[in-house]
Amino acid sequence: MKSNGVLFLSNGHGEDAINCQIVKALRASGADVDVAAMPIVGDGAAYVRSTVPIIGPTSPMPSGGVFYMNPLFFLKDVRAGLVRLTWRQLQAAWKHSSRCELVVTTGDLIAAGFARSTGRPYIIFLSAHSSYYEGEVYLGFLLNYLLSSEQCLGIFTRDALTADDLNRQGLTKAKFVGNPVMDNLNSTGKDLQLIPGVRTIALLPGSRLPEATDNLVLLLELVKEIAATSAVPVQFRAALVPSLMLELDDIAARAGWQVRSSKLIFSGIKQHGSETTATVEVICYADAFADILQQSNLVIGMTGTAIEQAVGLGKPVITIPGNGPSFTYRFAEAQNRLLGGSVQVIGTEPANSDIFKEAALAIDRTLQDESYLQSCVKNGLERMGRSGGSIKIASYLAKYL
Numbered sequence: 001m002k003s004n005g006v007l008f009l010s011n012g013h014g015e016d017a018i019n020c021q022i023v024k025a026l027r028a029s030g031a032d033v034d035v036a037a038m039p040i041v042g043d044g045a046a047y048v049r050s051t052v053p054i055i056g057p058t059s060p061m062p063s064g065g066v067f068y069m070n071p072l073f074f075l076k077d078v079r080a081g082l083v084r085l086t087w088r089q090l091q092a093a094w095k096h097s098s099r100c101e102l103v104v105t106t107g108d109l110i111a112a113g114f115a116r117s118t119g120r121p122y123i124i125f126l127s128a129h130s131s132y133y134e135g136e137v138y139l140g141f142l143l144n145y146l147l148s149s150e151q152c153l154g155i156f157t158r159d160a161l162t163a164d165d166l167n168r169q170g171l172t173k174a175k176f177v178g179n180p181v182m183d184n185l186n187s188t189g190k191d192l193q194l195i196p197g198v199r200t201i202a203l204l205p206g207s208r209l210p211e212a213t214d215n216l217v218l219l220l221e222l223v224k225e226i227a228a229t230s231a232v233p234v235q236f237r238a239a240l241v242p243s244l245m246l247e248l249d250d251i252a253a254r255a256g257w258q259v260r261s262s263k264l265i266f267s268g269i270k271q272h273g274s275e276t277t278a279t280v281e282v283i284c285y286a287d288a289f290a291d292i293l294q295q296s297n298l299v300i301g302m303t304g305t306a307i308e309q310a311v312g313l314g315k316p317v318i319t320i321p322g323n324g325p326s327f328t329y330r331f332a333e334a335q336n337r338l339l340g341g342s343v344q345v346i347g348t349e350p351a352n353s354d355i356f357k358e359a360a361l362a363i364d365r366t367l368q369d370e371s372y373l374q375s376c377v378k379n380g381l382e383r384m385g386r387s388g389g390s391i392k393i394a395s396y397l398a399k400y401l
Contacts, residue, residue: 004401005100008037008052009093009114011107013207014181014305015127016046018106021180022125023052025394033401036100038093040086040110042208056092059085060208093118102153102400112146123154123397125180130158131165132338132383139169147171153400156393159383177396178389181305182312185387190288192237192295199367201226202292202310203238203282204301208326212244213251215302215322218351220255220264220282222300222320225360227269227280232367238264238284239292239306245284298367300359302327307335311342312384314377316366318344320351320359339383342376 006026008019016039023035036055037047043058097103097118105115108128115122124147129137139147147155148171155174157163166174194200203223205215216238223236245262252259257266264282271278285292289306293299299310299317304326310317317339321329332345344362347355366372 004032004102005034005036006397006401007055007093007097007100007103007118007120008035008047009040009103009105009107009111010037011040011110011114012127013042013046014308015106015111015125016042016044017184017305018125018127018180019104020046020050020052021183021390022104022393022397023050025183025390026397029391029394029398031394031398031401036096038089038096038114040089040107040114055096056089057085058089090114090117102397104397109140109143109146112143112152116146116149116151119151121151121153121400123156123393123400124152125156125158125393126162126174127158129162130338131161132159132340133334137162137165137169144171147174154396156389156396159385176385177392178385178387179308179312180390180393181309182384182387183390185290185293185309185313187291187294188288190285190291192285192288192291193283194237194295195235198233198235199297200292200295201234201236201363202296202299202301202315203236204299204303204306204310205238205240205244206301206303206306206327207241207244209241209243209247211322211324211326212241212303213247215327216240216244216251217255218320218322219300219302220251220257220266221353222351222356222359223280223282224266224269225356226363227266227278228271229357229360230364232364234367236280236282237288237292237296238282239289240284240286242286245286248284298363300363304331304335307343308339308384311339311376312380314380315342316344316373316376317342318346318359318363318366320346320355321349323350340379342379342383 010016036053038056044054097120103115103120103122105111106125157176160176163174163176206212248259257264262284267279269278299315301307319332329348336343336345346359
């Protein structure tokens with residue numbers, strides 16, 4: 001008996017992760033389906049980890065897929081072969097989709113355009129648009145045309161407000177059933193070596209190297225300022241990608257820290273208003289992201305999807321702008337509009353000593369503000385929804401297989 005074919009398209013690292021959650025739910029449902037993927041941005045590492053075959057060429061670009069933040073990044077991508085790469089990806093998608101019953105695409109206009117060009121029925125998870133960004137979603141003529149097409153069987157949004165907005169605009173097939181990024185956050189029981197009763201701060205520098213390396217150096221500077229000024233005891237745990245764990249020796253040397261196994265150590269911190277000095281440690285893990293998020297009291301992040309997940313879990317988040325190309329002030333400000341009051345953006349330029357001081361004070365204040373901490377729990381549910389979205393989307397797909 002011939003199994004059904006589904007091609008998954010995505011134009012971003014977070015979008016890859018969303019599709020992988022849907023694939024996981026589809027497989028768990030027992031559906032007789034052959035899945036394959038074409039990641040338009042990056043190397044598709046999430047698909048590889050999820051054993052989803054990649055059907056075309058991939059190549060990381062200098063911009064990391066966020067060239068809309070700066071036109072110069074787009075020019076760098078073009079020089080790095082973006083046009084030829086995109087053409088080859090389109091050809092691969094056309095060829096493979098000819099034997100598929102359905103295309104599932106996650107992203108924005110580019111993802112929708114790829115799906116429409118296959119000529120196959122498609123369903124989209126519209127990850128890059130939200131009424132929280134814009135007040136009212138403006139899709140533009142082309143994306144509105146693509147989503148209004150009979151070829152588009154369903155539109156899933158990232159939040160309920162956006163689904164309601166699109167329904168009012170006439171796109172009645174738009175619906176919100178939960179955000180799949182909230183479906184992979186079950187604690188594994190990993191021992192994080194936490195000191196009971198001491199508040200835990202999670203550090204999330206991102207996943208794209210070399211930017212994540214630079215971000216972690218900045219976060220370590222902030223950690224020193226927190227250790228010097230905090231009115232309450234705190235401990236730090238960093239959730240890193242495996243490739244960043246391999247850079248710890250170089251990162252420690254750049255930042256003036258020591259490293260022992262997976263532990264970054266800085267001694268001789270002079271605490272404000274005291275003659276005593278202290279030692280601060282940051283214990284790093286490559287296999288405990290969900291555990292660190294679940295057990296943290298506050299998150300400091302310079303990343304995209306992981307911050308959304310932290311907010312969804314009800315955590316307060318502090319962000320500081322980096323040097324990019326991905327996590328700049330422009331990105332952080334847009335993220336703040338998307339995720340609401342749970343996220344505090346400190347500074348409008350790449351982090352410096354003044355921003356570190358301001359961020360440390362904001363962290364100390366936040367950890368002692370019980371009313372604000374409770375509001376973050378409510379805001380997380382409102383902005384990200386409950387878990388279970390992947391299963392509901394997979395069930396919808398199954399109707400067409």
